[in-house]
Amino acid sequence: MALAxxxxxxxGRNNEIMKDALGLDYAExxxxxxxxxxxALMKSTGYxxxxxxxxxxxxxxxxxxxxxxxxxxxxxxxxxxxxxGARIFVKDExxxxxxxxxxxxxxxxxxxxxxxxxKGVMAATSGNYGAAVASQAAMQGxxxxxVQECYDSHGVGQPEIVEKARKCEALGAEVIQLTVGPELFYxxxxxxxxxxxxxxxxxxxxxxxxxxxxxxxxxMQCREKLGKDPDMVVCTNAGGGMVTGTAxxxxxxxxxxxxxxxxxxxxxxxxxxxxxxxNKKSCTTGHTGFGVPYATDPDHSDVPRSAARPxxxxxxxxxxxxxxxxYMTEMLANLEGIxxxxxxxxxxxxxxxxxxELPEDAVLVVSETEYTGAGKHIQPQLAFAKENGIEVxxxxxxxxxxxTNVILPSNPGLIKCKDADLKHxxxxxxxxxxxxxxxxxxxxxxxxxxEEVKEDVAFVKAxxxx
Amino acid sequence: MAKKGDWVRIxxxxxxxxxxxxxxxxxxxxxxxxxxxxGFLQEDxxxxxxxxxxxACNRLEKGTLIxxxxxxTHSYGVFVPEIIEIDKQLREIMxxxxxx
Numbered sequence: 001m002a003l004a005x006x007x008x009x010x011x012g013r014n015n016e017i018m019k020d021a022l023g024l025d026y027a028e029x030x031x032x033x034x035x036x037x038x039x040a041l042m043k044s045t046g047y048x049x050x051x052x053x054x055x056x057x058x059x060x061x062x063x064x065x066x067x068x069x070x071x072x073x074x075x076x077x078x079x080x081x082x083x084x085g086a087r088i089f090v091k092d093e094x095x096x097x098x099x100x101x102x103x104x105x106x107x108x109x110x111x112x113x114x115x116x117x118x119k120g121v122m123a124a125t126s127g128n129y130g131a132a133v134a135s136q137a138a139m140q141g142x143x144x145x146x147v148q149e150c151y152d153s154h155g156v157g158q159p160e161i162v163e164k165a166r167k168c169e170a171l172g173a174e175v176i177q178l179t180v181g182p183e184l185f186y187x188x189x190x191x192x193x194x195x196x197x198x199x200x201x202x203x204x205x206x207x208x209x210x211x212x213x214x215x216x217x218x219x220m221q222c223r224e225k226l227g228k229d230p231d232m233v234v235c236t237n238a239g240g241g242m243v244t245g246t247a248x249x250x251x252x253x254x255x256x257x258x259x260x261x262x263x264x265x266x267x268x269x270x271x272x273x274x275x276x277x278x279n280k281k282s283c284t285t286g287h288t289g290f291g292v293p294y295a296t297d298p299d300h301s302d303v304p305r306s307a308a309r310p311x312x313x314x315x316x317x318x319x320x321x322x323x324x325x326x327y328m329t330e331m332l333a334n335l336e337g338i339x340x341x342x343x344x345x346x347x348x349x350x351x352x353x354x355x356x357e358l359p360e361d362a363v364l365v366v367s368e369t370e371y372t373g374a375g376k377h378i379q380p381q382l383a384f385a386k387e388n389g390i391e392v393x394x395x396x397x398x399x400x401x402x403x404t405n406v407i408l409p410s411n412p413g414l415i416k417c418k419d420a421d422l423k424h425x426x427x428x429x430x431x432x433x434x435x436x437x438x439x440x441x442x443x444x445x446x447x448x449x450x451e452e453v454k455e456d457v458a459f460v461k462a463x464x465x466x
Numbered sequence: 467m468a469k470k471g472d473w474v475r476i477x478x479x480x481x482x483x484x485x486x487x488x489x490x491x492x493x494x495x496x497x498x499x500x501x502x503x504x505g506f507l508q509e510d511x512x513x514x515x516x517x518x519x520x521x522a523c524n525r526l527e528k529g530t531l532i533x534x535x536x537x538x539t540h541s542y543g544v545f546v547p548e549i550i551e552i553d554k555q556l557r558e559i560m561x562x563x564x565x566x
Binding site for chain 2: 007071074075078120143144145150151153155157159162163166169172173174175176177178179180181182183186187191194195271273274275276277327330331334335374375377378379380381382383384386392393394408411412
Protein backbone atom coordinates (compact mmCIF):
# COMPACT_ATOMS: atom_id res chain seq x y z
CA MET A 1 0.00 0.00 0.00
CA ALA A 2 1.28 3.45 -0.85
CA LEU A 3 2.17 5.60 2.13
CA ALA A 4 0.05 8.67 2.83
CA UNK A 5 2.03 11.72 1.72
CA UNK A 6 0.06 14.48 3.43
CA UNK A 7 1.87 16.85 5.80
CA UNK A 8 0.86 15.21 9.09
CA UNK A 9 1.60 11.67 7.88
CA UNK A 10 5.05 12.47 6.50
CA UNK A 11 6.06 14.57 9.53
CA GLY A 12 4.80 11.75 11.75
CA ARG A 13 7.29 9.41 10.08
CA ASN A 14 10.18 11.84 10.62
CA ASN A 15 12.14 9.55 12.96
CA GLU A 16 11.98 6.47 10.71
CA ILE A 17 12.74 8.45 7.56
CA MET A 18 15.74 10.08 9.23
CA LYS A 19 17.05 6.81 10.61
CA ASP A 20 16.95 5.30 7.13
CA ALA A 21 18.43 8.41 5.55
CA LEU A 22 21.35 8.83 7.92
CA GLY A 23 22.41 5.22 8.42
CA LEU A 24 22.78 6.17 12.07
CA ASP A 25 20.51 5.63 15.04
CA TYR A 26 20.81 8.69 17.24
CA ALA A 27 18.90 6.93 20.05
CA GLU A 28 22.07 5.12 21.06
CA UNK A 29 23.72 8.41 22.05
CA UNK A 30 20.92 9.60 24.31
CA UNK A 31 21.78 9.50 28.01
CA UNK A 32 18.78 11.29 29.53
CA UNK A 33 15.99 13.57 28.32
CA UNK A 34 18.56 16.41 28.50
CA UNK A 35 21.98 14.89 27.86
CA UNK A 36 23.52 12.86 25.07
CA UNK A 37 27.04 11.59 24.43
CA UNK A 38 28.47 14.20 22.07
CA UNK A 39 31.92 12.60 21.95
CA ALA A 40 30.42 9.24 21.02
CA LEU A 41 28.37 10.91 18.28
CA MET A 42 31.50 12.53 16.84
CA LYS A 43 33.42 9.25 17.09
CA SER A 44 30.59 7.43 15.31
CA THR A 45 31.89 8.69 11.97
CA GLY A 46 34.64 6.12 12.39
CA TYR A 47 37.01 8.39 10.42
CA UNK A 48 40.22 9.78 11.86
CA UNK A 49 41.45 13.24 10.90
CA UNK A 50 44.02 11.58 8.61
CA UNK A 51 41.31 9.58 6.83
CA UNK A 52 39.23 12.69 6.34
CA UNK A 53 42.26 14.51 4.93
CA UNK A 54 42.71 11.61 2.52
CA UNK A 55 39.04 11.62 1.42
CA UNK A 56 39.13 15.39 0.92
CA UNK A 57 42.45 15.21 -0.89
CA UNK A 58 40.99 12.74 -3.38
CA UNK A 59 38.11 15.09 -4.14
CA UNK A 60 39.60 18.52 -4.71
CA UNK A 61 39.08 19.68 -1.15
CA UNK A 62 41.41 21.14 1.46
CA UNK A 63 44.99 22.40 1.55
CA UNK A 64 43.77 25.84 0.57
CA UNK A 65 46.24 28.75 0.68
CA UNK A 66 46.66 30.87 3.81
CA UNK A 67 47.03 34.38 2.41
CA UNK A 68 48.47 37.31 4.33
CA UNK A 69 46.37 40.44 3.81
CA UNK A 70 49.24 42.90 4.02
CA UNK A 71 47.45 45.99 2.76
CA UNK A 72 44.37 45.39 4.89
CA UNK A 73 46.65 44.90 7.91
CA UNK A 74 48.42 48.16 7.06
CA UNK A 75 45.08 49.94 6.80
CA UNK A 76 43.80 48.50 10.12
CA UNK A 77 46.97 49.76 11.84
CA UNK A 78 46.14 53.32 10.75
CA UNK A 79 43.14 53.16 13.09
CA UNK A 80 44.78 51.24 15.96
CA UNK A 81 46.82 52.68 18.85
CA UNK A 82 50.61 52.59 18.32
CA UNK A 83 52.04 49.06 18.35
CA UNK A 84 48.63 47.51 17.70
CA GLY A 85 47.08 45.89 14.66
CA ALA A 86 47.57 42.13 14.32
CA ARG A 87 48.74 40.56 11.06
CA ILE A 88 45.56 39.46 9.26
CA PHE A 89 45.53 36.23 7.26
CA VAL A 90 42.71 34.57 5.39
CA LYS A 91 42.19 30.93 4.54
CA ASP A 92 41.21 31.09 0.86
CA GLU A 93 38.49 28.46 1.03
CA UNK A 94 37.09 29.56 -2.33
CA UNK A 95 39.88 27.36 -3.76
CA UNK A 96 37.93 24.23 -2.80
CA UNK A 97 36.26 22.37 -5.68
CA UNK A 98 32.89 24.14 -5.56
CA UNK A 99 34.17 27.39 -4.09
CA UNK A 100 33.61 27.29 -0.34
CA UNK A 101 34.58 25.54 2.89
CA UNK A 102 31.33 23.60 2.61
CA UNK A 103 33.17 21.17 0.34
CA UNK A 104 34.90 19.87 3.46
CA UNK A 105 31.54 18.92 4.93
CA UNK A 106 30.15 17.53 1.71
CA UNK A 107 33.21 15.41 0.82
CA UNK A 108 32.86 13.33 3.97
CA UNK A 109 29.07 13.09 3.91
CA UNK A 110 29.02 11.98 0.26
CA UNK A 111 31.89 9.52 0.72
CA UNK A 112 30.05 8.04 3.67
CA UNK A 113 26.79 7.79 1.69
CA UNK A 114 28.66 6.01 -1.06
CA UNK A 115 30.30 3.61 1.37
CA UNK A 116 26.89 2.72 2.82
CA UNK A 117 25.52 2.04 -0.67
CA UNK A 118 23.09 4.95 -1.11
CA LYS A 119 22.29 5.86 -4.72
CA GLY A 120 21.98 9.56 -4.04
CA VAL A 121 22.30 12.36 -1.53
CA MET A 122 19.96 15.15 -0.51
CA ALA A 123 20.48 18.38 1.37
CA ALA A 124 18.16 21.15 2.49
CA THR A 125 20.14 24.34 1.98
CA SER A 126 19.91 27.74 0.34
CA GLY A 127 23.63 28.26 0.81
CA ASN A 128 26.97 27.18 -0.62
CA TYR A 129 26.44 23.73 0.83
CA GLY A 130 24.13 22.85 -2.07
CA ALA A 131 26.89 23.37 -4.62
CA ALA A 132 29.31 21.51 -2.38
CA VAL A 133 27.08 18.43 -2.16
CA ALA A 134 26.33 18.62 -5.89
CA SER A 135 30.04 18.85 -6.69
CA GLN A 136 31.00 15.94 -4.45
CA ALA A 137 28.07 13.85 -5.71
CA ALA A 138 29.31 14.47 -9.27
CA MET A 139 32.86 13.45 -8.34
CA GLN A 140 31.78 10.38 -6.44
CA GLY A 141 29.11 9.27 -8.93
CA UNK A 142 25.91 9.71 -6.91
CA UNK A 143 22.63 11.46 -7.67
CA UNK A 144 21.92 14.70 -5.85
CA UNK A 145 18.82 16.69 -4.91
CA UNK A 146 19.02 20.10 -3.25
CA VAL A 147 15.98 21.70 -1.62
CA GLN A 148 16.14 25.49 -1.36
CA GLU A 149 14.08 28.24 0.20
CA CYS A 150 14.45 30.70 -2.65
CA TYR A 151 11.42 32.87 -3.43
CA ASP A 152 8.91 35.17 -1.80
CA SER A 153 5.19 34.83 -2.52
CA HIS A 154 5.58 37.04 -5.62
CA GLY A 155 8.07 34.57 -7.05
CA VAL A 156 10.96 37.01 -6.55
CA GLY A 157 14.17 35.16 -5.76
CA GLN A 158 17.11 36.31 -3.69
CA PRO A 159 19.87 36.82 -6.31
CA GLU A 160 22.41 35.13 -4.06
CA ILE A 161 20.21 32.02 -3.72
CA VAL A 162 19.25 31.93 -7.41
CA GLU A 163 22.95 31.80 -8.27
CA LYS A 164 23.40 28.89 -5.90
CA ALA A 165 20.56 27.04 -7.67
CA ARG A 166 22.26 27.65 -11.01
CA LYS A 167 25.52 26.28 -9.70
CA CYS A 168 23.86 23.14 -8.30
CA GLU A 169 22.22 22.50 -11.67
CA ALA A 170 25.49 23.16 -13.48
CA LEU A 171 27.00 20.39 -11.35
CA GLY A 172 24.24 17.99 -12.34
CA ALA A 173 21.95 18.21 -9.33
CA GLU A 174 18.18 18.47 -9.26
CA VAL A 175 17.04 21.61 -7.46
CA ILE A 176 13.66 21.92 -5.77
CA GLN A 177 12.84 25.52 -4.93
CA LEU A 178 10.27 26.70 -2.42
CA THR A 179 8.76 29.86 -1.05
CA VAL A 180 9.48 31.00 2.50
CA GLY A 181 8.65 28.80 5.46
CA PRO A 182 9.92 26.04 7.72
CA GLU A 183 7.64 23.48 6.04
CA LEU A 184 10.46 23.10 3.54
CA PHE A 185 11.36 20.26 5.87
CA TYR A 186 8.14 18.45 4.87
CA UNK A 187 9.05 18.54 1.18
CA UNK A 188 12.59 17.49 2.05
CA UNK A 189 11.41 14.51 4.15
CA UNK A 190 8.85 13.47 1.58
CA UNK A 191 11.38 13.35 -1.27
CA UNK A 192 13.92 11.70 1.01
CA UNK A 193 11.39 8.98 1.75
CA UNK A 194 10.48 8.49 -1.92
CA UNK A 195 14.05 8.34 -3.17
CA UNK A 196 15.73 6.51 -0.26
CA UNK A 197 18.68 8.89 -0.63
CA UNK A 198 21.16 9.77 2.11
CA UNK A 199 20.49 12.91 4.13
CA UNK A 200 23.78 14.75 3.68
CA UNK A 201 22.81 17.03 6.53
CA UNK A 202 25.01 20.00 7.34
CA UNK A 203 24.71 18.95 10.95
CA UNK A 204 25.73 15.29 10.80
CA UNK A 205 28.95 14.18 12.54
CA UNK A 206 30.45 13.47 9.08
CA UNK A 207 29.82 17.05 8.05
CA UNK A 208 31.36 18.57 11.15
CA UNK A 209 34.30 16.16 11.19
CA UNK A 210 35.00 17.40 7.66
CA UNK A 211 35.55 20.95 8.95
CA UNK A 212 38.12 19.81 11.53
CA UNK A 213 40.74 19.70 8.78
CA UNK A 214 40.24 23.45 8.30
CA UNK A 215 41.26 24.25 11.87
CA UNK A 216 44.07 21.73 11.67
CA UNK A 217 45.43 23.23 8.43
CA UNK A 218 45.28 26.75 9.89
CA UNK A 219 47.42 25.58 12.82
CA MET A 220 49.94 23.78 10.63
CA GLN A 221 50.23 26.60 8.09
CA CYS A 222 50.75 29.19 10.84
CA ARG A 223 53.47 27.05 12.42
CA GLU A 224 55.15 26.48 9.08
CA LYS A 225 54.95 30.08 7.82
CA LEU A 226 55.18 32.02 11.05
CA GLY A 227 56.65 29.63 13.57
CA LYS A 228 53.75 30.12 15.94
CA ASP A 229 50.11 29.29 16.57
CA PRO A 230 47.43 31.79 15.59
CA ASP A 231 46.41 34.08 18.45
CA MET A 232 42.88 34.41 17.15
CA VAL A 233 40.76 32.65 14.54
CA VAL A 234 37.60 34.44 13.41
CA CYS A 235 34.83 32.29 11.95
CA THR A 236 31.63 33.38 10.24
CA ASN A 237 28.76 31.86 12.20
CA ALA A 238 25.39 30.74 10.85
CA GLY A 239 24.51 27.11 11.60
CA GLY A 240 27.56 26.73 13.85
CA GLY A 241 29.47 24.15 11.80
CA MET A 242 32.37 26.44 10.92
CA VAL A 243 32.98 27.44 14.54
CA THR A 244 32.58 23.89 15.84
CA GLY A 245 34.69 22.11 13.24
CA THR A 246 37.45 24.74 13.06
CA ALA A 247 37.78 24.88 16.84
CA UNK A 248 37.89 21.09 17.08
CA UNK A 249 40.64 21.00 14.45
CA UNK A 250 42.64 23.65 16.30
CA UNK A 251 42.31 21.62 19.50
CA UNK A 252 43.42 18.46 17.67
CA UNK A 253 46.49 20.38 16.49
CA UNK A 254 47.24 21.38 20.07
CA UNK A 255 46.43 25.10 19.72
CA UNK A 256 45.39 25.54 23.33
CA UNK A 257 45.83 29.32 23.52
CA UNK A 258 44.12 30.28 20.26
CA UNK A 259 40.95 32.31 20.78
CA UNK A 260 38.01 31.30 18.60
CA UNK A 261 35.75 34.22 17.76
CA UNK A 262 32.38 33.83 16.02
CA UNK A 263 31.16 36.55 13.66
CA UNK A 264 27.65 37.14 12.31
CA UNK A 265 25.91 39.96 10.48
CA UNK A 266 23.40 41.50 12.85
CA UNK A 267 19.95 41.13 11.29
CA UNK A 268 18.00 41.78 14.49
CA UNK A 269 14.44 42.75 13.68
CA UNK A 270 14.07 40.72 10.49
CA UNK A 271 12.03 37.53 10.84
CA UNK A 272 13.55 34.53 9.08
CA UNK A 273 10.14 32.98 8.39
CA UNK A 274 8.55 36.18 7.10
CA UNK A 275 7.54 36.34 3.45
CA UNK A 276 7.85 40.15 3.46
CA UNK A 277 11.22 40.25 5.25
CA UNK A 278 12.71 37.53 3.01
CA ASN A 279 13.84 39.91 0.28
CA LYS A 280 14.68 42.76 2.65
CA LYS A 281 17.82 40.89 3.58
CA SER A 282 20.87 41.91 1.60
CA CYS A 283 22.91 38.94 2.83
CA THR A 284 21.27 35.54 3.03
CA THR A 285 23.69 33.76 5.35
CA GLY A 286 26.33 34.38 7.99
CA HIS A 287 23.77 36.37 9.94
CA THR A 288 22.26 36.31 13.42
CA GLY A 289 18.94 35.03 12.05
CA PHE A 290 20.65 31.65 11.76
CA GLY A 291 23.58 32.20 14.11
CA VAL A 292 21.69 32.89 17.33
CA PRO A 293 18.90 30.27 17.12
CA TYR A 294 21.33 27.54 16.03
CA ALA A 295 23.81 28.44 18.79
CA THR A 296 21.20 28.52 21.54
CA ASP A 297 19.13 25.56 20.28
CA PRO A 298 21.35 23.41 18.04
CA ASP A 299 18.92 20.52 17.91
CA HIS A 300 16.22 22.23 15.86
CA SER A 301 18.05 21.26 12.66
CA ASP A 302 17.31 18.40 10.25
CA VAL A 303 18.96 15.71 12.43
CA PRO A 304 17.92 14.55 15.92
CA ARG A 305 21.17 15.82 17.48
CA SER A 306 23.31 18.41 15.72
CA ALA A 307 27.04 17.84 15.64
CA ALA A 308 27.45 21.62 15.29
CA ARG A 309 27.46 22.99 18.85
CA PRO A 310 29.25 26.33 18.62
CA UNK A 311 28.74 27.44 22.24
CA UNK A 312 31.02 24.56 23.28
CA UNK A 313 33.85 26.25 21.45
CA UNK A 314 33.53 29.99 20.99
CA UNK A 315 35.40 32.41 23.21
CA UNK A 316 33.61 35.49 21.87
CA UNK A 317 30.63 36.22 19.62
CA UNK A 318 30.92 39.40 17.59
CA UNK A 319 28.51 41.02 15.16
CA UNK A 320 28.92 43.31 12.18
CA UNK A 321 26.51 44.91 9.70
CA UNK A 322 25.57 44.24 6.08
CA UNK A 323 27.14 47.56 5.00
CA UNK A 324 30.43 46.79 6.75
CA UNK A 325 30.60 43.36 5.09
CA UNK A 326 29.89 44.88 1.66
CA TYR A 327 32.61 47.49 2.25
CA MET A 328 35.12 44.84 3.36
CA THR A 329 34.33 42.75 0.28
CA GLU A 330 35.22 45.69 -1.91
CA MET A 331 38.31 46.32 0.23
CA LEU A 332 39.48 42.73 -0.25
CA ALA A 333 39.15 43.14 -4.01
CA ASN A 334 40.79 46.56 -4.22
CA LEU A 335 43.55 46.25 -1.66
CA GLU A 336 44.41 42.57 -1.93
CA GLY A 337 43.42 41.77 -5.49
CA ILE A 338 41.07 38.93 -4.62
CA UNK A 339 37.40 39.16 -5.49
CA UNK A 340 35.26 36.93 -3.28
CA UNK A 341 31.61 36.55 -2.28
CA UNK A 342 30.29 38.89 0.42
CA UNK A 343 28.72 36.46 2.92
CA UNK A 344 32.06 34.71 3.42
CA UNK A 345 33.60 38.05 4.36
CA UNK A 346 31.51 38.44 7.50
CA UNK A 347 34.40 37.21 9.65
CA UNK A 348 36.78 39.48 7.71
CA UNK A 349 34.72 42.55 8.66
CA UNK A 350 34.91 41.61 12.34
CA UNK A 351 38.59 40.71 11.97
CA UNK A 352 39.45 44.19 10.65
CA UNK A 353 38.17 45.60 13.91
CA UNK A 354 39.44 42.79 16.20
CA UNK A 355 42.97 43.08 14.76
CA UNK A 356 43.11 46.62 16.17
CA GLU A 357 42.71 45.20 19.70
CA LEU A 358 45.75 42.94 19.31
CA PRO A 359 49.47 43.83 19.23
CA GLU A 360 51.29 44.01 15.89
CA ASP A 361 53.06 40.69 16.38
CA ALA A 362 49.78 38.83 16.95
CA VAL A 363 48.41 36.57 14.22
CA LEU A 364 44.75 36.71 13.36
CA VAL A 365 43.29 34.23 10.88
CA VAL A 366 39.98 34.62 9.08
CA SER A 367 38.78 31.08 8.44
CA GLU A 368 37.21 31.41 4.98
CA THR A 369 36.45 33.07 1.69
CA GLU A 370 33.74 31.94 -0.74
CA TYR A 371 33.39 32.13 -4.51
CA THR A 372 31.69 35.08 -6.16
CA GLY A 373 29.54 35.22 -9.28
CA ALA A 374 26.42 36.75 -10.80
CA GLY A 375 23.93 37.42 -8.00
CA LYS A 376 26.46 36.56 -5.33
CA HIS A 377 28.42 39.78 -5.38
CA ILE A 378 28.07 43.18 -3.75
CA GLN A 379 26.80 44.93 -6.89
CA PRO A 380 23.72 42.75 -7.54
CA GLN A 381 23.10 42.47 -3.80
CA LEU A 382 23.17 46.24 -3.29
CA ALA A 383 21.17 46.80 -6.50
CA PHE A 384 18.59 44.30 -5.22
CA ALA A 385 18.45 46.11 -1.87
CA LYS A 386 17.69 49.37 -3.66
CA GLU A 387 14.99 47.69 -5.79
CA ASN A 388 13.37 46.50 -2.58
CA GLY A 389 13.24 50.00 -1.11
CA ILE A 390 16.26 49.60 1.14
CA GLU A 391 18.21 52.82 1.53
CA VAL A 392 21.88 52.39 0.59
CA UNK A 393 24.14 55.22 1.76
CA UNK A 394 27.40 56.12 3.43
CA UNK A 395 27.33 56.84 7.14
CA UNK A 396 28.17 55.45 10.54
CA UNK A 397 27.41 51.71 10.74
CA UNK A 398 25.83 52.36 14.15
CA UNK A 399 22.90 53.84 12.15
CA UNK A 400 22.32 50.43 10.53
CA UNK A 401 18.73 49.16 10.59
CA UNK A 402 18.31 45.74 8.92
CA UNK A 403 15.48 45.76 6.40
CA THR A 404 15.45 49.57 6.26
CA ASN A 405 18.95 50.57 5.23
CA VAL A 406 22.43 49.37 4.35
CA ILE A 407 25.01 51.78 5.78
CA LEU A 408 28.37 51.67 4.05
CA PRO A 409 30.97 53.03 6.46
CA SER A 410 32.00 56.60 5.52
CA ASN A 411 35.58 55.60 6.23
CA PRO A 412 37.32 52.36 7.24
CA GLY A 413 37.87 53.69 10.77
CA LEU A 414 34.14 53.31 11.39
CA ILE A 415 34.24 49.53 10.93
CA LYS A 416 33.75 48.26 14.48
CA CYS A 417 32.43 44.87 15.42
CA LYS A 418 30.24 44.58 18.50
CA ASP A 419 30.33 41.93 21.17
CA ALA A 420 27.10 39.99 21.36
CA ASP A 421 25.93 38.92 24.80
CA LEU A 422 27.51 35.47 24.85
CA LYS A 423 26.58 34.92 28.51
CA HIS A 424 22.94 35.48 27.63
CA UNK A 425 23.15 32.97 24.74
CA UNK A 426 24.68 30.39 27.06
CA UNK A 427 21.95 30.90 29.64
CA UNK A 428 19.39 30.67 26.88
CA UNK A 429 20.74 27.29 25.70
CA UNK A 430 20.68 25.94 29.25
CA UNK A 431 17.10 27.08 29.90
CA UNK A 432 15.82 25.86 26.53
CA UNK A 433 17.40 22.42 26.98
CA UNK A 434 15.80 21.94 30.38
CA UNK A 435 12.45 23.32 29.27
CA UNK A 436 12.35 21.09 26.17
CA UNK A 437 13.14 17.98 28.26
CA UNK A 438 10.53 18.88 30.87
CA UNK A 439 12.43 17.17 33.68
CA UNK A 440 14.56 18.22 36.65
CA UNK A 441 18.22 18.04 35.60
CA UNK A 442 20.38 15.47 37.37
CA UNK A 443 24.02 16.10 38.37
CA UNK A 444 25.10 14.42 35.13
CA UNK A 445 22.74 16.70 33.16
CA UNK A 446 24.24 19.78 34.83
CA UNK A 447 27.72 18.62 33.84
CA UNK A 448 26.52 18.02 30.26
CA UNK A 449 25.02 21.52 30.12
CA UNK A 450 28.25 23.00 31.47
CA GLU A 451 30.13 21.35 28.57
CA GLU A 452 27.47 22.56 26.15
CA VAL A 453 28.33 26.18 26.98
CA LYS A 454 32.03 25.90 27.95
CA GLU A 455 31.36 26.89 31.56
CA ASP A 456 31.29 25.18 34.97
CA VAL A 457 28.38 23.61 36.85
CA ALA A 458 28.03 26.70 39.04
CA PHE A 459 27.27 28.76 35.90
CA VAL A 460 24.58 26.26 34.87
CA LYS A 461 23.02 26.27 38.33
CA ALA A 462 22.96 30.07 38.38
CA UNK A 463 21.29 30.14 34.96
CA UNK A 464 18.60 27.78 36.23
CA UNK A 465 18.22 29.58 39.55
CA UNK A 466 19.25 26.43 41.45
CA MET B 467 3.32 24.52 -27.32
CA ALA B 468 5.97 22.53 -25.46
CA LYS B 469 7.02 19.19 -26.92
CA LYS B 470 7.49 15.90 -25.14
CA GLY B 471 11.15 15.71 -24.09
CA ASP B 472 11.59 19.49 -23.74
CA TRP B 473 13.39 20.74 -20.63
CA VAL B 474 10.73 22.69 -18.73
CA ARG B 475 9.98 24.32 -15.40
CA ILE B 476 6.90 23.43 -13.38
CA UNK B 477 5.17 25.01 -10.41
CA UNK B 478 2.93 23.54 -7.74
CA UNK B 479 1.38 24.39 -4.41
CA UNK B 480 2.71 22.15 -1.65
CA UNK B 481 0.43 23.51 1.07
CA UNK B 482 -2.44 25.98 0.65
CA UNK B 483 -2.33 28.91 3.06
CA UNK B 484 -5.07 27.43 5.23
CA UNK B 485 -3.24 24.10 5.41
CA UNK B 486 -0.13 25.66 6.93
CA UNK B 487 0.02 24.71 10.58
CA UNK B 488 3.65 25.58 11.37
CA UNK B 489 4.39 28.52 13.64
CA UNK B 490 4.56 31.31 11.05
CA UNK B 491 4.52 35.10 11.01
CA UNK B 492 1.14 36.52 9.92
CA UNK B 493 2.32 37.56 6.45
CA UNK B 494 3.66 34.09 5.60
CA UNK B 495 0.53 32.45 7.03
CA UNK B 496 -1.47 34.15 4.27
CA UNK B 497 0.65 32.63 1.47
CA UNK B 498 0.61 29.20 -0.11
CA UNK B 499 3.81 27.16 0.17
CA UNK B 500 4.86 26.99 -3.48
CA UNK B 501 7.37 24.79 -5.24
CA UNK B 502 9.29 24.91 -8.52
CA UNK B 503 11.36 22.27 -10.22
CA UNK B 504 12.58 21.32 -13.70
CA GLY B 505 12.67 18.25 -15.84
CA PHE B 506 11.97 16.61 -19.20
CA LEU B 507 8.34 17.01 -20.24
CA GLN B 508 6.58 13.64 -20.51
CA GLU B 509 3.88 14.66 -23.00
CA ASP B 510 3.19 17.56 -25.40
CA UNK B 511 1.52 20.40 -23.49
CA UNK B 512 0.64 24.10 -23.40
CA UNK B 513 1.87 26.59 -20.80
CA UNK B 514 -0.61 26.38 -17.91
CA UNK B 515 -1.36 22.67 -18.34
CA UNK B 516 -0.79 20.26 -15.48
CA UNK B 517 2.04 18.02 -16.64
CA UNK B 518 4.54 15.41 -15.47
CA UNK B 519 8.28 15.88 -15.81
CA UNK B 520 11.22 13.56 -15.28
CA UNK B 521 13.80 15.42 -13.19
CA ALA B 522 17.61 15.30 -13.33
CA CYS B 523 17.43 12.46 -10.77
CA ASN B 524 14.80 10.59 -12.82
CA ARG B 525 11.99 11.40 -10.40
CA LEU B 526 8.53 11.96 -11.83
CA GLU B 527 7.03 15.20 -10.53
CA LYS B 528 3.68 16.81 -11.38
CA GLY B 529 2.95 20.51 -11.67
CA THR B 530 1.73 23.34 -13.83
CA LEU B 531 3.90 23.98 -16.87
CA ILE B 532 5.20 27.54 -16.56
CA UNK B 533 8.28 27.71 -18.75
CA UNK B 534 9.71 25.90 -21.76
CA UNK B 535 13.53 25.95 -22.11
CA UNK B 536 13.97 27.87 -18.84
CA UNK B 537 17.16 29.87 -18.27
CA UNK B 538 18.68 32.06 -15.59
CA THR B 539 18.51 35.83 -15.78
CA HIS B 540 20.28 36.81 -12.55
CA SER B 541 23.21 39.08 -13.21
CA TYR B 542 25.82 41.39 -11.75
CA GLY B 543 23.07 43.95 -11.21
CA VAL B 544 22.78 47.56 -12.34
CA PHE B 545 25.49 50.11 -11.60
CA VAL B 546 25.84 51.01 -7.93
CA PRO B 547 27.79 54.28 -7.73
CA GLU B 548 28.67 53.80 -4.05
CA ILE B 549 30.99 50.94 -5.01
CA ILE B 550 33.20 53.24 -7.08
CA GLU B 551 33.33 55.64 -4.13
CA ILE B 552 34.64 52.86 -1.87
CA ASP B 553 37.32 51.96 -4.41
CA LYS B 554 38.42 55.58 -4.78
CA GLN B 555 38.53 56.17 -1.02
CA LEU B 556 40.57 53.06 -0.27
CA ARG B 557 43.11 53.70 -2.99
CA GLU B 558 43.54 57.28 -1.80
CA ILE B 559 44.05 56.29 1.84
CA MET B 560 46.59 53.66 0.82
CA UNK B 561 48.27 56.07 -1.63
CA UNK B 562 48.31 53.47 -4.39
CA UNK B 563 50.50 54.71 -7.22
CA UNK B 564 52.49 56.92 -4.83
CA UNK B 565 51.74 60.25 -3.16
CA UNK B 566 50.35 63.05 -5.31
